[in-house]
Amino acid sequence: MKKVGILHPGAMGSSIAASAAAGGHAVYWAAAGRSAASRARADAQGLIALESLAELCAVCDVLLCVCPPDAAVTVAAAVASAGFRGLYCDGNAIAPQKARLIGERLAAAGIDFVDGSIIGPPAWRAGTTRFYLSGSGADAIAALFAGSLTEAIPLGEEIGKASALKMVFAAGTKGATALTVAILGVAEQLGLRADLHAELARREADLPQRRQQQARAVTAKAWRFAGEMQEIATTFEEAGLPPGFFQAAQEVYQRLALFKDQETTPEIEAVLAALLKPD
Amino acid sequence: MKKVGILHPGAMGSSIAASAAAGGHAVYWAAAGRSAASRARADAQGLIALESLAELCAVCDVLLCVCPPDAAVTVAAAVASAGFRGLYCDGNAIAPQKARLIGERLAAAGIDFVDGSIIGPPAWRAGTTRFYLSGSGADAIAALFAGSLTEAIPLGEEIGKASALKMVFAAGTKGATALTVAILGVAEQLGLRADLHAELARREADLPQRRQQQARAVTAKAWRFAGEMQEIATTFEEAGLPPGFFQAAQEVYQRLALFKDQETTPEIEAVLAALLKPD
Numbered sequence: 001m002k003k004v005g006i007l008h009p010g011a012m013g014s015s016i017a018a019s020a021a022a023g024g025h026a027v028y029w030a031a032a033g034r035s036a037a038s039r040a041r042a043d044a045q046g047l048i049a050l051e052s053l054a055e056l057c058a059v060c061d062v063l064l065c066v067c068p069p070d071a072a073v074t075v076a077a078a079v080a081s082a083g084f085r086g087l088y089c090d091g092n093a094i095a096p097q098k099a100r101l102i103g104e105r106l107a108a109a110g111i112d113f114v115d116g117s118i119i120g121p122p123a124w125r126a127g128t129t130r131f132y133l134s135g136s137g138a139d140a141i142a143a144l145f146a147g148s149l150t151e152a153i154p155l156g157e158e159i160g161k162a163s164a165l166k167m168v169f170a171a172g173t174k175g176a177t178a179l180t181v182a183i184l185g186v187a188e189q190l191g192l193r194a195d196l197h198a199e200l201a202r203r204e205a206d207l208p209q210r211r212q213q214q215a216r217a218v219t220a221k222a223w224r225f226a227g228e229m230q231e232i233a234t235t236f237e238e239a240g241l242p243p244g245f246f247q248a249a250q251e252v253y254q255r256l257a258l259f260k261d262q263e264t265t266p267e268i269e270a271v272l273a274a275l276l277k278p279d
Numbered sequence: 280m281k282k283v284g285i286l287h288p289g290a291m292g293s294s295i296a297a298s299a300a301a302g303g304h305a306v307y308w309a310a311a312g313r314s315a316a317s318r319a320r321a322d323a324q325g326l327i328a329l330e331s332l333a334e335l336c337a338v339c340d341v342l343l344c345v346c347p348p349d350a351a352v353t354v355a356a357a358v359a360s361a362g363f364r365g366l367y368c369d370g371n372a373i374a375p376q377k378a379r380l381i382g383e384r385l386a387a388a389g390i391d392f393v394d395g396s397i398i399g400p401p402a403w404r405a406g407t408t409r410f411y412l413s414g415s416g417a418d419a420i421a422a423l424f425a426g427s428l429t430e431a432i433p434l435g436e437e438i439g440k441a442s443a444l445k446m447v448f449a450a451g452t453k454g455a456t457a458l459t460v461a462i463l464g465v466a467e468q469l470g471l472r473a474d475l476h477a478e479l480a481r482r483e484a485d486l487p488q489r490r491q492q493q494a495r496a497v498t499a500k501a502w503r504f505a506g507e508m509q510e511i512a513t514t515f516e517e518a519g520l521p522p523g524f525f526q527a528a529q530e531v532y533q534r535l536a537l538f539k540d541q542e543t544t545p546e547i548e549a550v551l552a553a554l555l556k557p558d
Contacts, residue, residue, distance in 0.1 A: 179450070183454075252520075
């Protein structure tokens with residue numbers, strides 16, 4: 001039984017924490033500066049509240065980081081500064097280059113590092129969510145989730161491999177969605193939306209409806225996807241493939257960032273207006 | 280009954296010519312400088328061979344241009360120089376800006392212009408292929424195809440509208456295929472192809488196979504798609520959406536251009552090697 005800290009109990013992080021707790025581990029979080037929504041999620045899963053990051057680092061054997069990709073380096077640096085000495089696992093959607101950078105910096109601070117990435121929705125049902133892991137401590141992290149709703153899959157010792165798998169997977173899902181959104185925007189701008197829908201409907205009757213639904217549904221998460229697209233662009237460029245798909249996808253999601261946390265799904269007209277009139 | 284000229288009887292153009300001939304029109308082509316394959320296609324459809332472009336322009340009431348997007352401006356200019364005085368329809372996958380440019384140049388030479396675009400495979404079966412048309416002569420061009428395997432759809436008087444519809448449609452099909460190909464390339468480069476396939480197969484068992492098949496199947500046409508991606512990039516940029524998707528797609532297809540006209544579909548390893556080792 002380990003003492004596991006979660007940074008932070010967001011929508012995804014709280015489900016990963018719940019999976020570790022289900023395995024019999026004590027799961028902690030640091031409340032300082034976190035939102036009321038995070039507190040509510042942490043309380044609902046019975047996580048043990050500590051106040052500061054320093055306390056979390058002092059108490060825990062293992063830290064799991066689940067945060068937006070832009071914050072991954074900063075969170076790891078704060079953990080190193082706080083004097084943590086256990087095993088640190090980054091589970092974020094970052095380029096493998098960034099995972100290696102974090103690993104090097106933590107190693108310099110005497111912290112063991114596991115590269116991780118999560119594919120699927122928050123792990124509230126069996127069979128939906130994989131936590132890919134790579135690095136010499138991958139099996140130790142995987143053991144935390146034995147028998148839980150989070151399926152941990154070790155990918156060997158190479159730091160960056162778990163992150164790279166997330167990048168190529170999300171490239172297909174979130175990249176294709178951004179492409180769909182952009183196409184609807186161009187069709188709207190050129191006065192062609194009805195004509196495009198008519199052509200699409202010849203293929204599959206409900207295709208126009210599905211494409212619009214896809215664009216509307218992604219708006220609430222677009223703010224978070226923008227940073228992930230930048231990570232994928234970096235991954236593609238370093239692998240020698242053109243990064244333009246994801247630079248464009250980043251801009252599409254950035255233009256939709258104003259829909260962050262809106263409770264009602266916007267109408268397609270509002271989505272297209274935001275796309276065509278960036279600030 | 281009209282005298283219709285086809286520029287040129289390629290795989291698509293010969294089927295469009297056959298549709299016009301089926302409507303009872305006399306269909307001509309100009310053999311000078313064309314390949315043996317074009318001659319074979321023209322003969323098979325009973326097209327009437329003339330020698331030069333000048334003869335074609337002198338004989339025909341209507342010219343239909345079906346050529347790669349890079350050649351559209353050049354072909355139209357040659358027709359204007361040859362003294363054509365009838366109705367000219369461009370059916371190519373070009374940006375609406377380019378369609379308007381061609382229309383202006385032809386108008387200056389006293390030639391009526393119809394903007395057109397073709398969606399679907401060569402028209403050898405009913406219900407597969409639409410010829411979208413816009414401009415004041417759209418109905419006249421559409422009338423050529425009455426009762427044929429090519430379904431002509433007028434979109435009103437605005438030059439550029441038919442081309443724009445092709446751009447937003449092909450953006451979704453050929454753009455998504457380029458994204459799939461690029462992702463397979465990155466996965467290969469990062470040593471992750473088997474891991475990506477395992478994750479994809481969790482969604483749908485045959486998804487890895489379908490993605491690879493898609494990449495292999497597009498290789499023979501990639502040389503032609505590269506130019507079309509540039510047209511779509513221009514269309515997106517002018518509409519105020521980021522063109523990067525299609526600049527990247529152009530590069531992907533360009534790297535596969537060496538598979539032009541290969542008779543056997545290459546293995547996925549050969550496709551990925553070409554993608555990762557550009558000249």
